[in-house]
Amino acid sequence: MTDTATATGKSAVSGVEIVLDAVTKHYPGQPHPAVDAVSMTIPAGEIVVLVGPSGCGKTTTMRMINRLIEPTSGTVTIDGRDAATMDPDRLRRGIGYSIQQAGLFPHMTVARNIATVPGLIGWDRKRIAARTDEMLELVGLDPGTYRRRYPRQLSGGQQQRVGVARALAADPPVLLMDEPFGAVDPITRGLLQDELLRLQAELGKTIVFVTHDFNEAVKLGDRIAVLGDRSRILQYDTPAAILADPADDTVAGFVGADASLKQLTLTRIRDVELGDCPTVTENDSIGTARAVVANKDWALVLDARRRPLRWVSSEQLAHAPAVRDAGTPLGETLSMASTLQDGLEALLTDRNATGVVTGPRGEYAGLITIDTLVAHLSALRAEHGGAPATEAPA
Template sequence: MTDTETHADPGASADSGHSAVSGVEIVLDAVTKRYPGQREPAVDNVSMTIPAGETVVLVGPSGCGKTTTMRMINRLIEPSSGTITIDGRDALSIDPDRLRRGIGYSIQQAGLFPHLTVAKNVATVPGLIGWDRKKINARTDEMLELVGLDPDTYRNRYPRQLSGGQQQRVGVARALAADPPLLLMDEPFGAVDPITRGLLQDELLRLQSELGKTIVFVTHDFTEAVKLGDRIAILGNQSRILQYDTPAAILADPADETVAGFIGADASLKQLTLTRVEDVDLGECPTATEDQPVEGLRSAIAEREWRWGLVLDRQRRPLRWVSTDHLAHASSLREIGLPVGETLTLRSTLQDALEALLSEQTATAVVTRKRGEYAGLISIDTLVGHLSNMRAEYAHGTNDAPAEQGGAVSGTGATAIAGADDAT
């Protein structure tokens, strides 16, 4: 099946080949949701355009209507009025089950079936749409590798045997298994610890850079919205979208005092979220693998003002920091030095870097590549220099023009009501 055929029918399955399926445009036009017995609609007259291939984040406080709005896209909640089109086709014209099978869906705490293995969880939708066993097995392993889980290790485990972060990765793999052009994510990382959450966010950014899906992501965390979103829709009371724009435009020019208050007083620090580690010049230090001679690393460190180096494993993954003191009487690079703490990836943001640097004794964090190989170093000086440059740019008016609006939303609404099961 070609990409064109896949996009023409959001309820159809996609070919699971290596070429990525690009996303599809979603248009909400005067969409309203009313519940019996409630005077005010939960979502009232919402109109917005979600561009193909972009991640659009709906962000706002609990009860503002963001989850209800998202669930109307795959008809887990049926709209009371208005239209939703997906790649130009009216979602209401598609059988609901067929529609949902063509849309990836990932929720908080993963929503995995506890009685099924990891492989069977991932294979749920491909099985429902009639893929043969050989194709399903190959796709399952492909998806587990894509989200950083070794198939041989995790394929036959059950959800209870996984950590929270691993469960969320399986949930994302299941959502992507049938290669849908559209992925809905309802606070998928809200139930994990902050470090794991940051890693999962980085993983999603990596996946999106490779796959180019259209993603609608719901969160109440504005920092997460800035990190992940190509565009952000900030929802206020009664389901009004207060501002719908790029993260940079919202941070630089909040639409009103309510948006400014939602952003918070640390807007300048949130600017760090707009820059990836890969976009700044990384530092370097002497390195050596564990099986190399001590003298070579000792000499390389002695020639530098900053007297630290890194010991790597055979795959060049960072293991330990070592100083001239550690090496003074050492005969081997094995088991000496200080363990490397939290590492960053090239897709991490500078705000992630700041948080990591604050916990590092060396005030320097290690950056790794996709497979964990050493890529370079980032320091506090790097962040200070970046913020100084940003202030200078805004002072000269180079970054004060807001980006083109992606659409507009108007309307009022009462407290949102959630209440739909995870569909496959």
């Protein structure tokens, strides 16, 4: 299996095409196959999400791609090569694999976990060490802080980040992800989803992602395969097409009654115009900071790397000896890969009804407000011939 790289409008594609042709898994003694003649093409460089109820066969279908489960019949083709003709160990080492609760080796440090596959395929120590640090940086973990820690010393979200780093360490063209974020809390789950989208924008892998959460599928997937019993494909299309026109009542049940609200999940914050606000840094003098907030009454405090820390008001600055001693801690921030639905949820929980947006390295990028959402929805309605969102229907 070899990587291919072609330029696209948003990123370089390093993934490869996967084709499933009538793939079936029939376990001995069972009257019906667990997976029955599944056929689908997974385009290179896209995230394809398999979504369906528990027990429908979606994980079995995914595991037949890297032959953790051997198909009873049918063909899996990866980058034009029949997976059945390849040595299974070499096949698996060329495909990243990330599972729920990370699946890290508890007796190994973070660095050794990440180095597992590069070591198996013969990389030298210097190259492995450099790649380990690169992967930790890529998933937002400081190498100096985390490389010598053990999994038990990490939070659930940090373990999942290390799991993704390990899956990507040998630079595989294909990444299989089996409900990787299902065991973490909702806030951490949203952050990990954003992180995956950021990584995909940089790396352009082919990702097959299994989940039972349709909202997660809409947020992450370039395409979604809604599966029924025995992995029968009920609909395989883009999230927008499935939300707009479910193929049958079963798919409509997955979509739910809030299809209009889910449409907000289809737009990323990077696709809308952001607002701005006054900013000061922790190193600014108290006089400079007071001058900045004089006309606005409040500002955003940034650190030396322009990462947002907290809100500060003119009243707070009036009684503080230094900028670093004033302000109200900032809650969770949004990334450019966050969706407008993420933005709406942030606005509903923020005391200022304002979401702070950060760039790739955590730097301040702008604000999202209710006005941002209204302007976007008005533009969508105008584009489709409807009345602006601020107007009442006739």
